[in-house]
Amino acid sequence: MAVANIQVAETPLVLYALRRADDALILGHRLSEWCGHAPMLEEDMALSNIALDLIGQAREVYSYAAKVEGKDNDEDKLAYLRDVRQYRNLLLVEQPNGDFAQTLVRQFFYAAFADIYWRAMMKSRDATLAAIAAKSEKESAYHLRHASEWIIRLGDGTDESHARAQEAINHLWAFTGEMFAVDDGERALIDAGIVVDPGTLRGRWLTTISDVIGEAKLVLPQNDWMQQGGRAGRHSEHLGHLLSELQSMQRTFPGLTW
């Protein structure tokens, strides 16, 4: 049953908000897939908790995007009625959960970035974004601590956990470059003091992750080829499947109140 996608007028600020909201929603969705299936009950709780934080962030940023756009879109229309080519999230966050090591390495790479990013964004000249950043920063700090502790446990645990963690790092590394890329629209927002240039945060991010990865007795790959495309809607094959599940109710029963 076909339900038309909504159209979004992607001004630089709307596009910026969609990118950040999509990151949070897609990663939150991925983490929520673990609920009931984690290696221990404590992790069912922790991963659900982090997923809830991220879905909460997504809702706030979508609502802001809708408000800035000023049409009749809202958080649910933005989440449920855009197709894969309209999604703007990082390729990193849509990667499948894989094993626990892949989930935690993905989480680690993202949280290490989000923590620094949201802290810097607290100085945004946009009051709404600054407020969202202040809340998200507190959450990200906890997400980073949780992920870092696991990277160390896995890296410095058993031979098997070490191998799995290293494999996950090698696999996901190529998706990290996209976090720091900026296009012309976002550049204008940076120049206006509305958003932070993520490129300036890469050094600190690298220091954060290198410290943890070193303590975990793991290594960063030498390969510096980076995959990109998510920000422009060129995704991996995985995202379409995720969206078909996430959006199934709204696509099957259009226009109803739930």
Added chain:
Amino acid sequence: MYTQALNTAETGDRGLEDAGKAAQFQARIDAEERIEPNDWMPAAYRKTLTRQISQHAHSEIVGMLPEGNWITRAPTLRRKAALLAKVQDECGHGLYLYAAAETLGSSREELVDAMLAGKAKYSSIFNYPTLTWADIGTIGWLVDGAAIMNQIPLCRCSYGPYARAMIRVCKEESFHQRQGYEIMVTLCRGSDEQKAMAQDALNRWWWPVLMMFGPPDATSQHSDTSAKWKIKRFSNDELRQKFVDATVPQAQYLGLTIPDPGMTQDADGHWRYSEIDWTEFKQVLAGNGPCNRDRMAARRKAHEEGAWVREAAAAYAAKRVRRQTAQAAE
């Protein structure tokens, strides 16, 4: 989410235990005192409670699966967050209950292993599938509603850790129940399709929910000891009747029909329901419900695939202790 009145076979006191201690123990229970982990207790009391609390914990954990089935498909972001938070609560209940069971001397690992080996039971209600979004509303409304009916008296259970766990669990369950009912209200105020979805869910869940209270009193042989020990304060049929009486007006408000054409209201206001199909209940308990195999397979898979993670955490913890000891020795 919920403990079921699965009848547990108590081993009676065998006269080996100090009769004086036993009398003192019973006197404390009769005086409504709480029994705490370090207190003397009859072996059968310990065994009964370990079984009941661990079954309750297993139910919370297995109960995450049918609802978890809809987390990735919840129809709005608000519903998605609420459902995820709810299932997370159930997990918290499970953890809390395993901790309460551990105070009786069995480890969480032992208890979980017994469940995964098929030796320990969990509530049979979770062996039914969640087919539509309305099932999520119905589970909150009816399954959590039935759980509350069972658990409120357990807040006064003679065993302190269990009673205290139940106080906290009941607060959250009550919130879940309202949330589930609110989903039903939304569906019933919605399109014809949504209302039909709600009715279909009620049709499928009604009888299994009534079975949650356990076998009828007439065939229930083990309630006497539990009543004497103030673990169980109301009979299965009493609780079932209370639940039905509370639920009928809620269904009427929704404009839904309870799938029991023979139901009538007594002069005293009680709603009398028709005969429950206990053959179905026994079949589900015996492993033949629609989802028994899936539920066990999902729990075993999570456990087996998580083994290397738990081993890594244990290995790392041991290494840290060794390093700290070595450092301290320097």
